[in-house]
Amino acid sequence: MTWNxxxxxxxxxxxDSMRFTAFLLCGNWHEAEDVVQAAFLKLYLAGPKLARRDGLGAYLRQIVVRTFLAERRKVRWRREKLTDDLPEVPDGHAFSEERLVVWQALSGVPAKQRAVLVLRYWNDLSVEETAQALGCSTGNVKSQASRGLAALRRKLGPEFGELRMEV
Known part of the structure; x- marks a missing residue:
């Protein structure tokens, strides 16, 4: 089979799954589309040089997360502005109000912590897989997850209820 x-x-x-992962990281569909487009372009350009292609899904997820984090570092002056409006939901997707509230709160969590939370709890990656995707240590993943969950709990407030995520 040719690379194309x-x-x-x-x-x-x-x-679709990469777009949704990027949406969880970015907090809006427009930026998520940009991140995914850049990630697929990087994958396309790197593809012919890859010795093994059996792990393209994990490699692409890694590119998406690293592209998101690089954009956050590059544009430090641009900060997200929290609003009372719930995030956009694409046509054909119905989500519970509780899930939308969590996504809104997630957009206020620092980028690296958000990346760890999305990879660990949405994409269901292990600590080791998350560390590999982010290019950091497993200890860093654990501490970022702990801090991210604490930040998410603060954003949601005590009236939201207890988050039941294990670090």
């Missing part, structure tokens, strides 16, 4: 055909097949299988 393999890339197209991989894109068809992974685009």
């Amino acid at each position: 055909a393999e890339f197209t097949d991989h894109f068809d299988r992974c685009a």
